[in-house]
Amino acid sequence: MSDGQAQTETMITEDEELSESHGHDSEPRLPMTGVRVLDLGTFLAGPHAASVLGEFGAEVLKIEHPIAGDPMRRFGTSTKRHDATLAWLSEARNRKSVTIDLRQREGVQLFLKLVAKADVLIENFRPGTMEEWGLGWPVLSETNPRLIFLRVSGYGQTGPYRRRSGFAHIAHAFGGLSYLAGFPGETPVVPGTVPFGDYFSGLYGAIGIMMALRHRDKTGRGQIIDIAIYESVFRQLDEIAASYGLFGKVREREGSGSFVAVPHGHFRTQDDKWVAIACTTDKMFERLAEAMEQPELASSALYGQQLKRLAARSEVNQIVIEWVGSLPREEVLNRCLACEVPVGKLNSIADIFEDEHFQARGNLVKLEEPGLGEVVIPGVVPTLSATPGRITNLGPPLGNATYEIMRELLELSADEIKRLRQRKII
């Protein structure tokens, strides 16, 4: 968007906001209102950034190949809609789909026209791919000097491994997280879910975009944000680097526990269910000892201090294992909660759907999708008091907004659009 357009847009929206208070039904102003994002990414890592911005008011155009579309459309559980898995429906929320073939010269020209009218461009091809299509940064920033360009890749835009293909699953391994998941000396397991790191990268990317928008507001200049998925995983490993650097300590798999505190882990209840207990501080352990009706355990002569508990890890864990194992899950939870011990159920998705807190917070959002019925997806995070985000639509059908965008935004004639379609450029 050019300066002039942005200002006009702001003024219009402010007018709308004024009339809004007088019962006008247009959408209230959101933090990202007036920001146009082109999401050229695939799967999740770049696209999650676009999703969050979209939830808070940005217009997100998903640019896809005219025939194949985003492979995310086929990743996950199939639905009756042939171009949408459930993962696609949830994670392509709030988008409009526009098809353009960037492997064709004319497609690239068309795409640059969109770039000229955009604020943010998101991509996650292997480094070098955009350049092969004639869409390197010099071309993009010449087309639109205000453009903010988020580039997500497995290993980043620089360094010896930049051309390697990367997924979150690989990044979890390369970034040091997977090595830590599992029991000591045993099989390293998937740390929760395979696309976890994609979300991290999307979040760092979105934060980068917000920073870059601030910088652009001051200077008028856009910039590049370079996110490596493995880096966003590695950044979250607290002091692992510091303690290897200083003490040569190689952290190993910790089973259901943690090196920082005891008891801090997962415990099986009498009815063969699981709870998590986290005594991060001495005070928390004191409360647990009280809940277990063994307050003497928290005395300084016994296990009152974290250092003593860490030294006597297996004894302390054994006491908790026995206590938790002697009671049904509800009883463990009730006794712990009565003493304000940090405790929680290990929820399966079935547990989550029954949980009153998830219901009360509106975490499970139900949307009607034509031909599919009700689809349940996670709600918007975080919750903003004055400008809460919203979900306008689920992952769109392939190319659902191609005509609208070509006609209204790029002002192409109907004939021209027809010609582009015939030649499979759009």
Add this chain to the structure above:
Amino acid sequence: MTSKTDEDALPLSGIRVIDVATVIAAPYCAGILGEFGAEVLKVEHPIGGDICRKYGTPTQRGDTLAWLSEARNKKSVTIDLHRREGVEIFKRLVEKADVLCENFRPGTLEKWDLSWDVLHEINPSLIMLRVTGYGQTGPYKDRPGFARIAHAVGGIAYLSGMPKGTPVTPGSTTLGDYLTGLYGCLGVLMALRYREQTGIGQYIDAALYETVFRCTDELASAYAMFGMVRERHGPTHNDFACPYGHFPTKEEGKWVAIACATDKLFARLAEAMGRPELASSSLYGEQKTRLENRHDVNEIVRDWCGSLTRDEVLKRCYATGAPAGPLNNIADIFGDRQFHARRNLVSIDVEDLGETVIVPSVIPRLSETPGKIRHLGPRLGEHTDAVLTELLGMNQEEIGELRKKRVI
């Protein structure tokens, strides 16, 4: 609130953040803002300070390595909020701040007369990040929460571990803290943008369990539509794609990760294995066929990986572009060329420790305005005098009096 300094060029120059939170989640938000130019005042209790100072491996200075790394760029100011005078000083700081990060249990700030209503009146453009285990509303809002509990409640812990075995920590017990810090930070940045356009401040309510749950792809959708309850999958995850998991190599304890999300990527793996016929349509060329025959496909990949050293498996995968990588431990990471080329490990001198501490560098990487680590976690109260003098205009006598009364 803008003061001309050499940090002026950064996106958050001139923004003042008060971080009155503890451990990692909300403080991590302040940490990111600080890396990109914000001035971060860490307000701590005069005795002991933030419990993050004791979280992790202690150094000779007393503070842990986790503190040194994650309290980067912050100034430590001690104020006892249990004391009336402390609350008054805190309010004066809030008056001069843009962002406040807190993670007390709901009701705590209210008890100290520091509710949102009070703070919003003092400073109508204030943005407040409130991080808790369960959020500011709902039946569990008063329960204590840590990331460990949030992983459990949010559904991630249940999914980590061997099938039917003990659920394990999903790699690291503080993941949910970082995740919440990220969503919180995004919320703060959006609120700042909205404030610049309207002048209106607001608060952000971030629950640890919600940020975890938000990252569970189609877990909820598949349960709602098909009644599918996802279980623990051990080292492989074949709900969506196959082969997709961890495979042992010939070398004891050295594993590789392989992720064939699409048919094209499987074809590259088959080529790397020297068996391109596996990717033919009559065999395992299609994802659907591979998922139906996951046991056989995983077995083929396991046999191949098990016959070679880790480096050899990776070399062959990289040659054909098959998506593979090593399961690095921290020693592997320190020896890795990519980590070095990207400068992911930065060494920072900590003067009063007499040591160099290695910490992860700034993420995200911005081309025009890269973030900075100016110093690591400060000593408790290191900046109390400077902040009270320069920002609140107190004199030495007043400060001395407050200190004697242990308000600061």
